[in-house]
Structures are given as C-alpha cells and as structure tokens.
Amino acid sequence: MQHYSTHEVAIERASHSVLRNTYSLLALTLAFSGLVAFISQQLRLPYPGPLITLAGFYGLMFATVRLRNSGWGLVTTFALTGFMGYTLGPILNAYLGMHNGSSVIASAFAMTALVFGGLSAFVLISRKDMSFLRGFITAGCFVLLAAVLASLFFDLSGFQLAISAGFVLFSSAVILYQTSEIINGGETNYIMATVSLYVSIYNLFISLLSILGVVNND
Numbered sequence: 001m002q003h004y005s006t007h008e009v010a011i012e013r014a015s016h017s018v019l020r021n022t023y024s025l026l027a028l029t030l031a032f033s034g035l036v037a038f039i040s041q042q043l044r045l046p047y048p049g050p051l052i053t054l055a056g057f058y059g060l061m062f063a064t065v066r067l068r069n070s071g072w073g074l075v076t077t078f079a080l081t082g083f084m085g086y087t088l089g090p091i092l093n094a095y096l097g098m099h100n101g102s103s104v105i106a107s108a109f110a111m112t113a114l115v116f117g118g119l120s121a122f123v124l125i126s127r128k129d130m131s132f133l134r135g136f137i138t139a140g141c142f143v144l145l146a147a148v149l150a151s152l153f154f155d156l157s158g159f160q161l162a163i164s165a166g167f168v169l170f171s172s173a174v175i176l177y178q179t180s181e182i183i184n185g186g187e188t189n190y191i192m193a194t195v196s197l198y199v200s201i202y203n204l205f206i207s208l209l210s211i212l213g214v215v216n217n218d
Helices: 003-042 050-066 072-094 101-126 131-151 157-183 191-216
Strands: none
Touching: 003 072, 003 157, 003 191, 050 072, 050 191, 072 101, 072 191, 101 157, 101 191, 131 157, 157 191
C-alpha cells in the first residue's frame, strides 16, 4: 500500500514538472513567434504560399518529433514556431488593409486567449480525463488535412468558413486532451506538449480571424 502511494506521488511530481516546463516553453515560443510575426508584418514580407507553408510546417514538425529527447529538440521547436510566426505576418497585413481589420485582429486575439485560458483552467481544476477525445482528434486531423488540400483547388467562401469552424473545434479538443494528458501522466515530454498546445493556439487564432473576417464582410 505504501509502495503504491509513493508511486502515485512520483507520478504527481513528474506531471507537475512537465506542466511547469510546458507552460514555460510555451510562453517563450509564443513570445518568439509574436516577435517574428511583428518583424514579418513590419517588413511586409511575402506569404510563402500554402505548399511551402505545409512543407515547412510538417518538415520542422517531423524534425522536432525525432529530436524531442535532445537539446536539438528545443532548436527545432523555436524554428517551427518562428516559421509559423513568419507566416502570420503577411496574414495580419492582409487584415490590417481591410475595413475594421485592426478590430478583427484584436477580437480574434482576445477570443483565442479566452478559449485557451478557459479550457486549460477547466481541465486543471476539474482534473477530468479527456482521453476519450483521442479518436475524435485522430479522425479530425485527417478530415481537416483533406479539406485544406481540397481548398487549394476549390475557392469557395462557404467551404473556407466550414474549415475554419472545424479547426476551432479541433484545436479546442486538442487543448483539452493535451492538458489532461499532462496532468494525468499521459504526456511526459514537455517539448511535444508545448508544440501541440502552440499549434492549437495558432490554428485557433487563424480560424477565429477568418470567421470574424467573414462576419465583418472582409
């Protein structure tokens, strides 16, 4: 009985360590990504295009997964988040050039912070097991990837809006699932936990930006 209790304490301490390291690294990557996005926006750098964006994202993601247990994993994590920050700059410029664009960006940012904070707080306080979302996330990943590829060939505003709404639901599910995995000992690598949460926040922001843009007739 004592051995079981000690084992539980060890798991709890390990979970706290992963959680602390994850949120520390997440804060750093968000700050770095924001800085790169600001520079990209100020220099008016061109958008790399969907194919280069997908290649860069999945290439750096693959490298991060391979190097997640070494110090180089931190390097690829910052490379990945920096690259995504770069892609954000031209998108922000496109919205800033629209009517009421700054308000749309501010609203999307505020909603993203509220959703992430609310979902994270819910899991951290309730400590609910969200492992049941694993199947939904797996299926959603393939469905959204197929939809994104299809959108390269079909330029339909309604279709784009549906994809954005899908990404909002998908990202929310990932935040719930990943946070639950961390506090319940299912995720022991803080680099992968950070990347998962960062990508979810990024997709959440971009998707809300798109939806609010449509609502505001932009």
